Amino acid sequence: MNVPLLDLRAQYLTIKDEVRAELDAVYESQHFILGPKVAALEQAIARTCGATYAVGVSSGTDALLIALMALGLSTGDEVITTPYTFFATAGSIVRAGARPVFIDIDPTSFNLEPSQVQDRITRRTKALLPVHLFGRCAEMEPLRTLAAQHHLAIIEDAAQAIGARTAEGGKAGGMGTLGCLSFYPTKNLGGFGDGGMVLTSDPRLAEILRSLRQQGSESLYEYSRVGGNFRLDEIQAAVLLVKLRHLEGWVEARRAHANRYNDAFRRLNLDCSDALTLPDTPKAEHHVFNQYVVRTRRRDELHRFLASRGIGTAVYYPKALHMQACLAFLGYREGDFPEAERAARETLALPVYPELTVQMQDRVIEDIDTFFKGR
Numbered sequence: 001m002n003v004p005l006l007d008l009r010a011q012y013l014t015i016k017d018e019v020r021a022e023l024d025a026v027y028e029s030q031h032f033i034l035g036p037k038v039a040a041l042e043q044a045i046a047r048t049c050g051a052t053y054a055v056g057v058s059s060g061t062d063a064l065l066i067a068l069m070a071l072g073l074s075t076g077d078e079v080i081t082t083p084y085t086f087f088a089t090a091g092s093i094v095r096a097g098a099r100p101v102f103i104d105i106d107p108t109s110f111n112l113e114p115s116q117v118q119d120r121i122t123r124r125t126k127a128l129l130p131v132h133l134f135g136r137c138a139e140m141e142p143l144r145t146l147a148a149q150h151h152l153a154i155i156e157d158a159a160q161a162i163g164a165r166t167a168e169g170g171k172a173g174g175m176g177t178l179g180c181l182s183f184y185p186t187k188n189l190g191g192f193g194d195g196g197m198v199l200t201s202d203p204r205l206a207e208i209l210r211s212l213r214q215q216g217s218e219s220l221y222e223y224s225r226v227g228g229n230f231r232l233d234e235i236q237a238a239v240l241l242v243k244l245r246h247l248e249g250w251v252e253a254r255r256a257h258a259n260r261y262n263d264a265f266r267r268l269n270l271d272c273s274d275a276l277t278l279p280d281t282p283k284a285e286h287h288v289f290n291q292y293v294v295r296t297r298r299r300d301e302l303h304r305f306l307a308s309r310g311i312g313t314a315v316y317y318p319k320a321l322h323m324q325a326c327l328a329f330l331g332y333r334e335g336d337f338p339e340a341e342r343a344a345r346e347t348l349a350l351p352v353y354p355e356l357t358v359q360m361q362d363r364v365i366e367d368i369d370t371f372f373k374g375r
C-alpha cells in the first residue's frame with residue numbers, strides 16, 4: 001500500500017456528481033467571466049472569513065500582488081514579512097515595486113516572530129505581511145497594535161489557512177486591512193486550476209481591487225489606474241462553490257488526522273527522545289492543517305526512507321527566501337535568520353489530506369517508528 005502526500009482524485013470521487021452538475025450549468029450558460037458564480041463565491045467566502053468584501057482573482061500570487069498594488073506602494077517602500085514561506089509572498093512585494101524586509105520566525109509556530117517587528121519599522125515601512133503558514137494563524141494581536149501605532153496596513157497571506165482562527169476568534173484573511181487566499185488545487189479549498197481571492201472590509205479598497213483586476217477601469221473603457229487581467233473565472237467559481245460546502249468536514253478530518261499523529265508519536269515516545277518535534281497545536285486556536293509538519297535533524301534521511309517505502313512527504317521549504325538568488329540584491333546573508341534557516345533544514349510534511357485512511361496513517365506512523373528505532 002502506497003501512501004501519497006495528497007490524493008486529489010480521492011476527493012474528486014466524493015463530489016463528482018455535484019461538481020459535474022454545476023460545471024454543466026456553466027457550459028450551458030456560456031457565461032465564463034465575472035458572472036453569477038464568481039459573485040456568489042465572493043459573498044460566501046467573505047462570510048466564511050469574516051470580511052465585508054471579497055474580490056475573486058486569478059491566483060493566490062495575484063491576490064497578493066493586487067492587494068499590494070491597491071495600497072499604492074512606491075519605490076523604496078518597505079513591507080515587513082517572513083523569509084520562511086512560499087516564494088510568492090516576497091516575490092509579490094518586489095513586483096509591486098516595494099522592498100521586502102524580513103524578520104525571523106518563531107520556531108514553534110513557523111510564523112513571523114512579532115517581538116522582532118518593532119525594531120525593523122522605519123519611515124519607509126508601509127505594511128506588515130504575516131503568513132498563516134501550514135494553516136496556523138500568525139500571532140495577530142501584537143501586529144495589529146504595531147500597525148495602529150505606526151499607521152501601517154496589514155496584508156494577511158492566508159493562502160494556506162482558509163477557515164483558521166486565532167485564540168481570540170479572529171478568522172484568517174479577515175483580520176488585516178487585506179487578506180489573500182489561494183485556490184491552488186493543493187490548498188484546503190482548491191479549484192480545478194488556478195484561482196485566488198482578496199478580502200477586505202474597507203469599501204474604498206474593495207472598489208480599487210475590482211478596478212485593478214479589470215485593467216484599472218472604473219467604467220467601460222475609462223482607466224483611472226493601471227491594472228491587469230486578474231479575474232477569476234466562472235468554471236473555477238462553480239467548482240469552489242461546491243467544495244466550500246464540504247470544507248468544514250474536510251478540515252475536521254485534517255484536524256483529526258493531526259491529533260492522531262500527535263497521540264501516536266507521543267505514545268511511541270518519539271517526541272521525547274528528541275528524534276521528532278511535533279507541530280505545536282494550542283487548543284484555543286483552530287489550526288486547519290493544510291500541512292502537518294514535523295521537524296527532525298535527520299530530515300533528508302527520513303524523507304528518503306519514507307519515499308523508499310512508498311510514502312509521500314515533502315519539504316516546505318528547503319531554502320529560506322533571503323537566500324534566494326533573485327533576492328540577493330536585498331543584501332541578506334546566511335545566518336541572518338537562524339530559525340528560518342533551521343526550519344528549512346529540519347521540516348517535513350506528512351500526508352494529512354482528509355481522505356487519508358486509518359490504515360494508511362498507521363503505515364506512516366509505523367514506518368517513522370521503524371526509522372527512528374532502527375528495527
Ligand SMILES: *Cc1c(COP(=O)(O)O)cnc(C)c1O
Pocket residue numbers: 059060061062085086088089131157159160182183184194195196
Ligand atoms: C500557495 C501560496 C501562495 C500562492 O498561491 P498561488 O495560487 O499558487 O499563486 C502564496 N503564499 C503562500 C503561503 C502559499 O502557500
